[in-house]
Amino acid sequence: MPTHSLNSSDILQGISNRDDRILSLLYEDYYPMVEQFVMRNQGNYDDAKDIFHEALIYIFQKVRKDEFSLSGNFRPYFFVICKNLWLQALRKKKNTPLEAHHLKAGELPAHLEGEEQTQLERYTLYQEYFALLGQDCRFILKKFLNGFSLARIAEELNFTAKYVKKRKYVCQKKLIDSIMADPRYDQLKITAHE
C-alpha cells in the first residue's frame, strides 16, 4: 500500500505510535527522493539517512507534544523539513551563508510558512548546542530525563549525588547560555506570549 492512499492524520498517528508499517511505507516512498536530493547537494548516503531520520524525529516529538496538526498533504511538508534540515546542516558544514535557492531542489517543494520555519530553525539550533555539550553533560541530562534518580546517576559515575545535582544545573545553564549567546537566537527567540 503506497503512502498516497493514507491521509495526513493516518501518517502522523503512525509516526506518533511508532507504527512499523507506516514508517516502512514512508521509507519506501520518501527515502529515495530525500537521498537523491541530499546526494545532488554535496551530501553522502550517511547525510541522507541522518536528515531523513532527523525529520521524522522532529515530527515525532511535535506530534507527541500535541503541537502538530496538518490539514494539507503530508508529503510536501515532510520534504520541506528535510530540505531545511539539510540546508542548515550544509551551512554549518561549509560555514557559508547558503540560501534555499542555492540548492538543486529536484522534486522537492519550496519552503515552510513563517512560524513553522522558525520552529524548525530553533530545533536545529538547540540540537547543535546540545551536541556540543561535553559527554558527561549529555550523559547526566539524558539519564536524568530518562527517569534515573540523581543518586543512581551519581552511583554510576562514582560521584556524590550533590555533585551530580550541581553538574546537572551547570550543564543545563551552559546549554541555555550558549544558545542565547548565538547571534541566530535573536531572530528565533521565544516571545513571552508566543
Add this chain to the structure above:
Amino acid sequence: MSEQVMLQLEAYLKGELGKEDEAWVAQQIASQESWASSYEIMRFVQDQGKAETEAFKRQLESLHTAYLRKHPKGKMVRLAFPPFRVAAIIVLLLSIGLGGILLGLKGHSPESLYAEYYQKPDFSYVRGTEGLQDKTQAIMAYEQGSYAEALPHFENWLRAHPDDTEMMFYAAVAYLEAGAYDEAIAHFQQLIQRKASLHAQQAPWFLALTHLKKGQTQLAKDLLQKQLQERAPYPDKKKIQDLLAALESVEQGN
C-alpha cells in the same frame, strides 16, 4: 537563570507542582521572555533524553538496515555522475578488471554485506551498581563512538572483572569499530566459550561479521552455517540464511 528558576521549570515540566505553583510558573513563562526561552530549551532537552525518542531513533536505524537490505542495488543506481566522475570510474574499473565490475554492479562484496548486516549494538541497557569509574567511562566513550578512548577502560574493567560477559561483548564490538579486527575476534571467541551468557549467543554473529569485514568469507560462512544448527540463533534464522545466500552469490559472481 538561577538554579531556583531551573528547578521550578523542571518541576513544572515533570508535572510535579501543585496547582497554585503550576499556575504561577505558567504565568512567568507567559509574561517573561527569559522564562519562556529557558522553558523552551529545557523542553527540548527533555525530548532529547526521553526514552521513547531514543527508542524511536533505534527503530529508525533498524528500518534503515531493512530498507538497504531490500534495495541493495539502490545505492549504485541512484548515483548522479558528473563527467569527471565517470572518467574516474572508468579508470578504476579498468584497473580492477571485469570480475570486479560485475561484482560492483551486483552491489555485493564481503565489505558491502558487512555494512548491510552490521549494526552497532546499543549500550543503553547496561546498568551499573558499584565502583564503576572504568565501566562508566568505557560506556560513555563507546556511546560517543570514541573507541580508542573506550578500549583502555574496557580492558581495565575486564582485568578486574573477567567474568563480566556484557563488558567483554562491548569491548569486542569496540575493537571491531576501531578496526582492530584480530582483538575483536579474540574477544568474541572468548565470549563464545561462556555458554551461559546472553552475549555468548550474540558473539558468533558478530564474529562472522568481523571475518566478513576482514574478507575471510569462508570463515564467516562456516560460522553462520554452524549457527543455523542452533535452536534459536542470534539474530534470527532468516537473517542468517539471507546473509549466507548473499555470500554464495558473491562467490558465484567471482
